[in-house]
C-alpha cells in the first residue's frame with residue numbers, strides 16, 4: 001500500500017518536495033493561497049515560486065490543512081521558520097497519532113532560539129521528528145539536475161522508511177542520526193551565504209569567497225558542536241555541502257540578499273523587492289545570542305549582523321574581518 005504524504009507550505013521548496021514525493025506516495029500539498037491551489041490542481045504548475053516548472057501530475061493541492069494532514073502517514077513542513085509554530089498548532093488537532101513529522105525549513109525561531117524539530121517535539125510530543133536538508137536549491141532540482149540530501153532522524157528505521165519517499169533517480173537521500181547537527185548546518189550556513197553574496201556583490205573576488213566559505217564552516221561548526229551537533233556532520237551534505245551551494249549560487253536567496261547589499265542597496269529595499277524568504281536575515285539575530293550563550297567566536301556572522309541591524313556598511317564588515325586577530329587555523333578565531 002502506498003504511503004500518504006501531507007505537506008504544508010506552497011513555496012518553492014515545499015512545492016518541489018511535494019512534487020518529488022508525489023512520484024513515490026500519494027501527496028497532498030497545502031498552500032494558504034487559493035490561486036496557487038487552483039493552479040497546482042489545474043495546470044500542475046506554481047509559476048509564482050517555480051517559473052516554467054512542471055509538477056508531478058498526481059500531486060493534489062488543498063486549501064484545507066485538515067484535509068491535507070488527516071489521512072497522512074507522514075507530515076512534511078515547508079513553512080518558513082518564523083511561521084512554523086503557528087501552522088503546526090493549526091494542524092495539530094487533525095494529525096493522526098505518532099506519524100513522523102519532517103521539517104524542511106532552515107532557520108531558528110527568533111522568540112525561543114529553537115530549532116524546528118524542537119518546536120515539533122514541543123507541540124507534537126511522541127511524534128518522531130526529523131529534518132530533510134542539504135545542498136538543494138529548489139530551482140535546480142525542478143529542472144532535473146541531480147542533487148543529494150540528508151534525512152536526519154534519531155530513529156534509523158523510520159529514517160530508512162522515509163528515505164524512499166523522498167528519493168528519486170536524480171535526488172539521492174542519505175540518512176543521518178544527528179538531527180541537531182543537520183538542522184543547525186542548514187540554518188547557520190544562510191548567514192555565511194549572505195556574507196559570500198556580499199563579497200560577490202562588492203567584487204571582492206574568488207579568493208575572498210573561498211575564505212568566507214572555509215572560515216564560515218569553521219565558525220558554524222564551532223557553534224554547532226557546542227550546541228550538541230557532531231563535528232563530522234558539518235563536513236557532510238548538511239554542512240559543507242549546503243554551504244558551498246548557497247555561498248556560490250545566484251539562485252540562493254540568502255546569497256542574493258548579500259549580493260544586493262554588496263551593490264549598495266539597503267536591506268529594507270532588498271526585502272521589499274523579494275517575494276521569497278531569506279532565512280539568514282532573521283537567523284542572524286538568534287545566532288548572535290547563541291554565540292554569546294555558548295561563548296563561541298563567530299566573526300563572520302557578527303559582521304553580517306552589524307550590517308543587517310546596526311547600520312554598518314559593507315566596507316565596515318570587510319574591515320572588521322581583516323582586523324580580526326589571525327590565530328592558528330585549527331583554533332578558534
Ligand SMILES: NC(=O)C1=CN([C@@H]2O[C@H](COP(=O)(O)OP(=O)(O)OC[C@H]3O[C@@H](n4cnc5c(N)ncnc54)[C@H](OP(=O)(O)O)[C@@H]3O)[C@@H](O)[C@H]2O)C=CC1
Pocket residue numbers: 009010011012013014015031032033049078079080081083087104105106107136137138139275276277279
Ligand atoms: N527554496 C529552496 O531552494 C530551499 C528552501 N529551504 C527552506 O524551506 C523553507 C521554506 O522556503 P521556501 O519554500 O523556499 O519559501 P518561499 O519563500 O519560496 O515560500 C514561502 C511559502 O510559505 C508560505 N508562508 C509564508 N508565511 C506563511 C504563514 N504564516 N502561514 C502559511 N504559509 C506561509 C508562503 O505562502 P504565500 O505564497 O501565501 O505567501 C509560501 O507558500 C525555508 O526555511 C527555506 O530556508 C530549504 C531548502 C531549499
Ligand SMILES: O=C(CO)COP(=O)(O)O
Pocket residue numbers: 106134135136137138190193242245246251252253254255277278279
Ligand atoms: O537552502 C537552500 C539550498 O540548499 C536554499 O537557499 P536559499 O534559501 O538561500 O535560497
